[in-house]
Amino acid sequence: MxxxxxxxxxxxxxxxxxxxxxxxxxxxxxxxxxxxxxxxxxxxxxxxxxxxxxxxxxxxxxxxxxxxxxxxxxxxxxxxxxxxxxxxxxxxxxxxxxxxxxxxxxxxxxxxxxxxxxxxxxxxxxxxxxxxxxxxxxxxxxxxxxHTLSQRLAGWLLMLSDRVGKKHMYASRQMLAEHLGASVASVARELTYLVRCRAVTDDNGHIEIKNRRSLRRVACRCFDRKSRLNRVRAAENGRRIDYAPSKRLDDASDRFVLFRLRHQNPAT
The missing domain is CATH 2.60.120.10 (Jelly Rolls)
Incomplete structure (x- = not known):
C-alpha cells in the first residue's frame, strides 16, 4: 500500500x-x-x-x-x-x-x-x-x-443520494418535513406521488431511487445548479463526480410526471 x-x-x-x-x-x-x-x-x-x-x-x-x-x-x-x-x-x-x-x-x-x-x-x-x-x-x-414541494422534495432526495453515495437511504416523513419546512401530511402526499410515478420506493422511511432520470424530471433546476457547483469543485480537486445510471423513462411514467408539473401550483 x-x-x-x-x-x-x-x-x-x-x-x-x-x-x-x-x-x-x-x-x-x-x-x-x-x-x-x-x-x-x-x-x-x-x-x-x-x-x-x-x-x-x-x-x-x-x-x-x-x-x-x-x-x-x-x-x-x-x-x-x-x-x-x-x-x-x-x-x-x-x-x-x-x-x-x-x-x-x-x-x-x-x-x-x-x-x-x-x-x-x-x-x-x-x-x-x-x-x-x-x-x-x-x-x-x-x-x-x-417551486412546488414535489420539485423541492425530488431535488432534495437526489442531493441526499449523492451525499450518501447510494440509491438506498433512510429519511422518515417527519425528517423530510422538518428539512423542507413543510407539514408531514404535505410531504407524505408528495412522496406518494413520486412512488406512483415510479421514481422511488418508500418502505416506512427506507427510500430507494428506482429511476433517477424520472426523479430529475420532477426536480427543480436548483438541483442542477448545486450539481454544477460540485462538479466545478470536483474538477478543481482533480476528481470527477459520477452519478448513478438511471433506466430509460417509460411512457406512462413520463406522461404522469409532465401532467403533474403542468397542473400543480407552487406550495405556500
Missing amino acids: NQTSELCTGNRILDSLPVAERKRVLHCCEDVTVLEGESIGFPHEVIHYVYFPIDCVVALMNQYEGLDESSFTLVGPEGSVGASLAVGIDTWQVRAKVFQGGHALWIPIQAFKHLLQHAPTLDRQVRMDAGNQVQCSRDALMCVKR
Whole structure:
C-alpha cells in the first residue's frame, strides 16, 4: 500500500490535498462521531471546530423571513462544515444539524486558522466550499417561493443520494418535513406521488431511487445548479463526480410526471 492510500480519509477535500500538506492537516484532526438529529452549530454562536464529514451528512438550515426553517443544502464527504472561518467569519450564520449520523474529522478553530497559513491548497478548497454554501443559501429563498414541494422534495432526495453515495437511504416523513419546512401530511402526499410515478420506493422511511432520470424530471433546476457547483469543485480537486445510471423513462411514467408539473401550483 502506497503512502497516499494510507493517508486517505474518505473526505474529498482532505484527500485532494498534496501528501505533505495532508500529513500536516491530519496531524491536527480528531475523529468524532456525530448523531442523527444533533445540532453542531447554531446561528450567531462561535465556531469551535471545523468538520470534514466521512460517512455522515449534515444539513445546513436557515429561516427566511415569513417562512419556516428549512435546509438549503446537505454536506457529506464532498465538503466541510464551519469552513466560513477561511473567509473571516468565526460565528455560525446558519444552523448545522446532522441528518445522517456517522463519523467526521474535526479541527479545533485555532489549529485550523494556523493551518490555513501553511496549507495553501486547503485554504483554496475550503474557501471554494464556503462560497458554494453561500450561493446555495442565496438561491434557497427563491427556490422555496417559486417551486412546488414535489420539485423541492425530488431535488432534495437526489442531493441526499449523492451525499450518501447510494440509491438506498433512510429519511422518515417527519425528517423530510422538518428539512423542507413543510407539514408531514404535505410531504407524505408528495412522496406518494413520486412512488406512483415510479421514481422511488418508500418502505416506512427506507427510500430507494428506482429511476433517477424520472426523479430529475420532477426536480427543480436548483438541483442542477448545486450539481454544477460540485462538479466545478470536483474538477478543481482533480476528481470527477459520477452519478448513478438511471433506466430509460417509460411512457406512462413520463406522461404522469409532465401532467403533474403542468397542473400543480407552487406550495405556500
